[in-house]
Amino acid sequence: MTLASPYLKPGFYDDALARGKHRDIVGGRWEETALHQMQVILDEGLERHDHFLDIGCGCLRLGHRLVPWLDPGHYRGTDASRALMLRGYAEELTPDTRLRLPEENLVEDEEFRFPTLPPTITFALCWGVFTHLPAETLRPALHNLNHRFPHLRKLLLTVFLAPDRHEGPFRQRDGVVTHPNRPPWHRSPAGIGADAAAAGFTIRWREDLLPRGQALAVLEPIRR
Ligand SMILES: C[S@@+](CC[C@H](N)C(=O)[O-])C[C@H]1O[C@@H](n2cnc3c(N)ncnc32)[C@H](O)[C@@H]1O
Numbered sequence: 326m327t328l329a330s331p332y333l334k335p336g337f338y339d340d341a342l343a344r345g346k347h348r349d350i351v352g353g354r355w356e357e358t359a360l361h362q363m364q365v366i367l368d369e370g371l372e373r374h375d376h377f378l379d380i381g382c383g384c385l386r387l388g389h390r391l392v393p394w395l396d397p398g399h400y401r402g403t404d405a406s407r408a409l410m411l412r413g414y415a416e417e418l419t420p421d422t423r424l425r426l427p428e429e430n431l432v433e434d435e436e437f438r439f440p441t442l443p444p445t446i447t448f449a450l451c452w453g454v455f456t457h458l459p460a461e462t463l464r465p466a467l468h469n470l471n472h473r474f475p476h477l478r479k480l481l482l483t484v485f486l487a488p489d490r491h492e493g494p495f496r497q498r499d500g501v502v503t504h505p506n507r508p509p510w511h512r513s514p515a516g517i518g519a520d521a522a523a524a525g526f527t528i529r530w531r532e533d534l535l536p537r538g539q540a541l542a543v544l545e546p547i548r549r
Pocket residue numbers: 330332350351352358380381382383384385386387403404405406409434435436437451452453454457
């Protein structure tokens with residue numbers, strides 16, 4: 326049976342963490358990806374005083390670069406595995422950087438409900454997460470995000486895209502083959518646009534060439 330997400334395999338996190346493979350859990354390409362993430366969030370206008378939410382933050386690939394840049398305490402992360410986040414906290418952050426990130430800012434959450442996080446969040450990134458999750462998980466996550474965080478200005482979201490009306494597997498620009506019905510999952514631009522609109526966001530696609538051929542969307546809440 327194919328699992329909806331590779332992260333759902335029983336013992337997946339425990340096994341990889343026991344072997345010291347926390348970077349592999351998030352796909353490797355450590356420095357290259359962190360710098361790419363920094364580049365796009367700064368290009369989209371992130372400021373040091375923003376309250377940042379890294380959704381599905383893993384072992385702090387972005388965090389190890391971003392936490393020292395943001396005002397202290399302004400980075401928060403969620404992930405399906407708190408053990409993975411804490412491994413990153415212990416092994417990927419310098420002691421000075423750890424002082425800028427209270428451990429309670431790393432919140433286990435696999436349903437995108439964002440428990441215990443304050444309503445102050447202004448900027449969010451969700452990178453390489455919905456590429457592993459079925460289509461129907463996105464809309465409720467966006468809905469929760471918009472309603473939990475009334476000050477949110479922007480969400481940057483990566484997905485795999487296949488053309489509207491494409492059927493079956495699709496080969497991405499760098500050769501990764503994605504699927505409509507199993508991981509790695511792809512979506513149509515129209516489908517992502519419909520989810521964004523239903524959850525109260527505008528959407529704009531960036532032209533960045535991202536690792537593995539992911540596409541990057543910028544969503545902004547429509548405030549009435
Ligand atoms: C490819 S990694 C990307 C990690 C991080 N965003 C980065 O770019 O370094 C995917 C991450 O999504 C997390 N994840 C998978 N399913 C999730 C879920 N249902 N809720 C929250 N996080 C999830 C995994 O634990 C993993 O850390």
